[in-house]
Amino acid sequence: MNTADDPFDLAVTGGTVVSCVDGDTGPRPGTVAIRDGVVAAVLDPGAPFAAIRTIDAAGSAVVPGFVDCHTHIASNMLLRGLLEDVELFEWLSTMWRLKQNFDHETLYWASMCGLVEMAKTGITCFNEHFDAYAVTPQVRALGDIGLKATLGYGFADGGVYADVAAWSWAALDDFDAATTGSSDIDGDRVRLALSPHAPYSCSEPMWRAVRVLADERRLPIHTHMAEGANEAAFMAETYGRTTVQWLHDIGFLGPDVTAAHCSMLTTHDIALLAEHEVKVAHCPVCNAKLVSGTMDLRGLWEAGVTVGLATDGPASHNSLDTFQEMKYAAITHKQNTCDPTFLTTRQVLTMATRDAAAAMHRPELGTIAPGAPADIAIVDVSGAHVAPNYDVEATLVYGSRAGDVTHTIVDGRLVVDAGEVVGIDEERVVAEFTRHALALRDRSI
DSSP states (O other), X not given: OOOTTSOEXXXXXXXXXXXXXXXXXXXXXXXXXXXXXXXXXXXXXXXXXXXXXXXXXXXXXXXXXXXXXXXXXXXXXXXXXXXXXXOHXXXXXXXXXXXXXXXXXXXXXXXXXXXXXXXXXXXXXEEEEOOSSOOHHHHHHHHHSOOEEEEEEEEOOSGGGGGXXXXXXXXXXXXXXXXXXXXXXXXXXXXXXXXXXXXXXXXXXXXXXXXXXXXXXXXXXXEEESOHHHXXXXXXXHHSSOHHHHHHXXXXXXXXXXXEEOOSOOHHHHHXXXXXXXXXXXXXXXXXXXXXXXXXXXXXXXXXOOEEEOOOOTTTSSOXXXXXXHHHHHHHHHHHHXXXXXXXXXXXXXXXXXXXXXXXXXXXXXXXXXXXXXXXXXXXXXXXXXXXXXXXXXXXXXXXXXXXXXXXEETTEEEXXXXXXXXXXXXXXXXXXXXXXXXXXXXXO
């Protein structure tokens, strides 16, 4: 037991703790005690403790911070709601017209607005696939809003992205020069990855070069894979194989790869993903909106593939809201399998936390347990829209909303306190972002 002479840094008391620890019996009342950025203990209700600060979480669920294992913040914030009701390749082509006119100040304010939205929905860590081809603005924003992130340098040399071929190859040829000015990357809170865009925008030599660089630097890889009918048709016509089969044949697949979407998989593809221990980021809302197909979650699980939940970017999802993603995932897979027992509420919560962390190669995250990083969201479950709250896991998956998050904690530090992002003028962020976004639109289309 700690004492007043040795207090915890922070204690969250009175709430229902949803630990997402494998084998845990389920949610239970308790106090989460935090010291030096990690969970020091999960105490029984009424157990004595001393803490520098105590948060009363009565009427709330205390959950691991959500992990978004595939998204695009800086670029996609600027594209949200701009082009709707079109298929993927038309959408990509129009989006590229704006991306060609990005500047660092615009990307900074886009990153800030995205981080505000994420923090207020309880996301504590995210896996950024950069298709803005400028990482430093988001590094700057992460210095202002302290979420965790893995930032993937984007590469492409074909299709609508052919214009960045020279930049991409220069970055692959001299990666140290490409990452100059990003000294905060590849640490603990903010890490670095490699993000070849997709099989229809990267040549075979580029995929091979990324694999060599990943092996040399021991960096994770984060890419799009098996997304939609257009990609499947392109791969069949160009290579005579599926995306997964082709990447296997050129020696690209491995346990360091996070494959986003995977909505067009054959049984053989799934076996290859399992063989190479590839992780999958599942984006059900985006997949449905762009008619990219429904991922075979049951098949992937039966093969032993790690699958985490992700929002994708706000250009294709329109929000950075894990609650929406959890609800849609649960509903769509029950419908797809014709099995109401498939994908339980506990499994969905695990996909949004522990499994998503594993899928983005940060397996230390996603649980509330002694010794785990103190990345936590507190969700008010006392509102009329979730009453009478018989089952807190069902409430979180099917009834809760982003606005129910009252506190977001990263490494024991409050990023959102009583619904407000600490140290940030949110009105200014929204105003500056809107001003820059409208100017970008006006000069691009």
